[in-house]
Amino acid sequence: MVFYDITATSEGRSAMLDIITRTAEMCFMPLTVGGGVRTLADFRTLFLAGADKVSINSGAVSNPQAVREAADHYGSQAVVFSIDAKKRANDSGWEVFVAGGRRATGLDVLEWAVRGQELGAGEIVLNSIDADGMKTGYDVEATKAVAQAVDIPVIASGGAGNALHMRDVLRDAEADAALAAGIFHSGQTTVGKVKQLLADAGVHVRLV
């Protein structure tokens, strides 16, 4: 389960912490929380609230050492390196964007993913800005390129419209996991149904 506090304002943060704590008390599965994380102190606050893993995105660009400090302190398994990727207009790969996808950084996504691994992150969430919200499938090309560039697990994010999109990204893009939000929120499908479809399609998945 992943929570992203997409505005992550200081006044909103305490409400989010309360939600994390209440969720962690009754949901015995790995809980990842992200949004507005910039310093080791931010990691600490979210772990104390009950997060098992903390995701850092824009904060890693402005302060890469925060990733290393968090990995040293809490272990790589607790540090998620989140990247918002957008395809370059000239088709020469993908560029890292920050601030909720609003600001270009000039960083190359593949180089940045490798850097994240070197800094000690335990997994990468690759969110495709191009695919996000379109429900037309994940960015298989970008996901595959990142998965082949690093050894740590890669979670594909952005573009899920149905279970077959998940199967495609898991099978064809070598993603270790696929993240989806909208298709569950809308009631279009359920986690259980998606997992059954994935299992039927030959994906090694835990059924619930």
Add this chain to the structure above:
Amino acid sequence: MRPVKLALIDYGAGNLHSVHKALEYSGADVSITADPADAEGADALVLPGQGHFRQVMEAFLESGFEPVVRAHLAAERPFLGICVGLQLLMASSEEAPGVPGLGVLAGTVKRFPKGVSVPQMGWNQVFKTGDPALLAGIPDGAFVYFANSYYVDFSDESVSGTTTEYGGVRFKSAVSHGQLYATQFHPEKSQVVGLKVLANFCTLTRL
């Protein structure tokens, strides 16, 4: 029947929130303790662990818990190690050459081979070796949650517990040997199956 008093050892190695909540949910009277003296009277000890073997081992030695844990194990009282809390029981780890483990269990900690996606981060299946009491009531092939780049390689593979396969390696994913219990996976994050493991541990502690 009085509730079982568990001491969850806090020696500064990672996040205890999940394991604390899951043990409480499983019916234990569990206290987080950073003082070795508090742990001496507990019915059972739980040793969690996350992070680099060297840092975890150093933190454990500095905490002063080592003699308490050794005495507890020597007296064959109930003990549960989780993740690096299992790995610390081995003789050594490839993650930190030259740093001795506690050497309570015969074998070493090894890294998954090159070319395998590490850490192993996610759900995987456990298959029983022998008749592990810690896994009572849990079917073969049940899924539990892992987050590990290293695994324990036992000198004696027949030790009761479970095995799991990842990256072409079949490794010991749980140990259930006398009153010494340990898991490479995270029962506190393994939903129904994990809660059953913890409930089993609480039950075994009462015996």
